Amino acid sequence: MPARTPATGASRRQFIAASSAALAAGSLASSAARAAAAASDARLALHGGAKSVPAPSPRRRRWGDPERERLNAMLTQDSLFYWRGPQTILALERFRRICPLKYAHPCSSGTAALHIAVIAAGIGPGDEVITSPITDIGTVIGVIYQLGVPVFADLVAGTYNLDPADVARRITPRTKAIIAVHLCGNPCDMTALRALADKHKLVLIEDACQAWGAKFRGQPIGTLGHIACFSLQQSKHITCGDGGVVASNDDRFGPRLQRSGDKGGDRTRPGGGYEAFATNYRMSEPQAAVFAAQLERVEAIAAQRARLGDLLTEAIGAVPGLRLHAVHAEDRCVYWFYFFRFDPAAFRCDRAEFVKALAAEGAPCSAGYIAVPLHREPVFQKHGFFAGRWPVKEMGLTTMDYTRHQTPEAEAILRTGIRITIDEGMTEEFIHGVAAAVRKVARHYAA
Numbered sequence: 001m002p003a004r005t006p007a008t009g010a011s012r013r014q015f016i017a018a019s020s021a022a023l024a025a026g027s028l029a030s031s032a033a034r035a036a037a038a039a040s041d042a043r044l045a046l047h048g049g050a051k052s053v054p055a056p057s058p059r060r061r062r063w064g065d066p067e068r069e070r071l072n073a074m075l076t077q078d079s080l081f082y083w084r085g086p087q088t089i090l091a092l093e094r095f096r097r098i099c100p101l102k103y104a105h106p107c108s109s110g111t112a113a114l115h116i117a118v119i120a121a122g123i124g125p126g127d128e129v130i131t132s133p134i135t136d137i138g139t140v141i142g143v144i145y146q147l148g149v150p151v152f153a154d155l156v157a158g159t160y161n162l163d164p165a166d167v168a169r170r171i172t173p174r175t176k177a178i179i180a181v182h183l184c185g186n187p188c189d190m191t192a193l194r195a196l197a198d199k200h201k202l203v204l205i206e207d208a209c210q211a212w213g214a215k216f217r218g219q220p221i222g223t224l225g226h227i228a229c230f231s232l233q234q235s236k237h238i239t240c241g242d243g244g245v246v247a248s249n250d251d252r253f254g255p256r257l258q259r260s261g262d263k264g265g266d267r268t269r270p271g272g273g274y275e276a277f278a279t280n281y282r283m284s285e286p287q288a289a290v291f292a293a294q295l296e297r298v299e300a301i302a303a304q305r306a307r308l309g310d311l312l313t314e315a316i317g318a319v320p321g322l323r324l325h326a327v328h329a330e331d332r333c334v335y336w337f338y339f340f341r342f343d344p345a346a347f348r349c350d351r352a353e354f355v356k357a358l359a360a361e362g363a364p365c366s367a368g369y370i371a372v373p374l375h376r377e378p379v380f381q382k383h384g385f386f387a388g389r390w391p392v393k394e395m396g397l398t399t400m401d402y403t404r405h406q407t408p409e410a411e412a413i414l415r416t417g418i419r420i421t422i423d424e425g426m427t428e429e430f431i432h433g434v435a436a437a438v439r440k441v442a443r444h445y446a447a
């Protein structure tokens with residue numbers, strides 16, 4: 001089956017051909033020729049040769065009139081509180097258009113969304129939650145606060161997402177949930193993870209913080225597990241500075257979301273007291289106003305990033321020693337960033353030198369992502385989550401020892417990964433330049 005770009009329905013190959021034709025026909029022709037000429041100059045830019053990417057990518061405009069309009073509307077309101085706030089109502093209505101889930105609750109961050117999900121899922125002392133070791137620490141903060149135990153499973157070499165076979169190996173009678181992190185906006189294997197969750201009666205939480213607008217086999221990310229979590233932090237596809245959403249279709253968990261992020265109180269029953277315990281993770285109307293406006297942009301942003309990332313894969317092509325970002329042919333990866341792997345045995349340089357040469361060519365790149373898998377961070381190694389202590393361990397509710405936890409593929413991914421920035425302001429021409437840079441640097445250092 002040919003690789004497909006879900007955004008257009010065209011095959012990736014057709015897409016490249018079409019974009020190349022557009023380059024040749026349009027005003028881009030001369031700059032494309034320049035990029036080709038630069039690429040044929042085998043001398044690295046690092047050594048004084050011509051740059052493969054002659055100019056930086058155009059700066060994207062992330063907000064403007066739609067956000068201003070919402071904020072102005074908000075300023076006419078008497079209350080800026082979220083409950084029954086018009087901006088919040090509008091934001092959630094628009095959210096449901098891209099992620100049609102019955103229950104949706106806005107909150108203060110992706111970390112908050114994940115903590116709320118964990119509370120709603122009923123995770124308690126000693127309960128194990130299996131997740132990815134390559135993620136933002138916000139994925140597991142809520143688990144630890146609920147006195148649960150994060151268990152890190154290993155990852156698939158090319159997608160950087162949970163390996164369902166390793167998840168299965170780590171399931172114990174204490175396992176209560178899986179948090180599937182769609183890293184870089186690349187969908188996890190939700191068919192396999194859902195099958196495991198169903199078989200072992202686990203709650204499947206989607207960490208879609210990096211995956212706004214992504215699709216798994218055509219279905220919106222967030223609609224495949226039991227609870228979905230999104231981030232609106234500044235670096236994400238859409239933002240309101242900081243914020244998040246937690247959502248569910250499940251009648252067991254959905255009704256708990258609001259109170260799990262709002263001090264335990266059920267606002268549909270004023271004066272109803274506190275049957276649950278939670279902290280204050282509320283979003284306010286100013287954030288909701290910006291969020292609502294940003295939701296009008298999300299599909300275009302997701303589609304463009306999907307197109308550009310897929311184009312980068314096609315345009316780099318097969319290069320010995322490089323493993324490109326692997327995306328299932330029927331999925332839409334929305335490339336929070338593009339991540340490829342470098343095999344040190346195939347080159348006469350190390351990763352740092354390769355990245356230096358690539359950056360000199362004008363490619364926006366850096367080595368790796370987080371420094372080490374999460375469980376190798378000092379706070380995990382010392383089991384020092386609460387004033388240097390971990391009550392769950394002291395109470396004998398877990399035998400977890402993070403100093404002995406192994407995820408070899410995750411280690412290798414972080415050691416060999418090279419990250420390329422993708423953003424929706426980039427042009428196809430720019431991506432062709434980046435691809436030329438990768439090929440040129442790889443050719444130069446080939447062993």
Ligand SMILES: Cc1ncc(COP(=O)(O)O)c(C=O)c1O
Pocket residue numbers: 109110111112135136137138139181207209210231232233243244
């Ligand atoms: C995969 C993932 N999970 C969770 C989070 C936490 O989100 P926030 O920074 O909004 O708390 C992030 C954000 O960096 C993330 O990328």
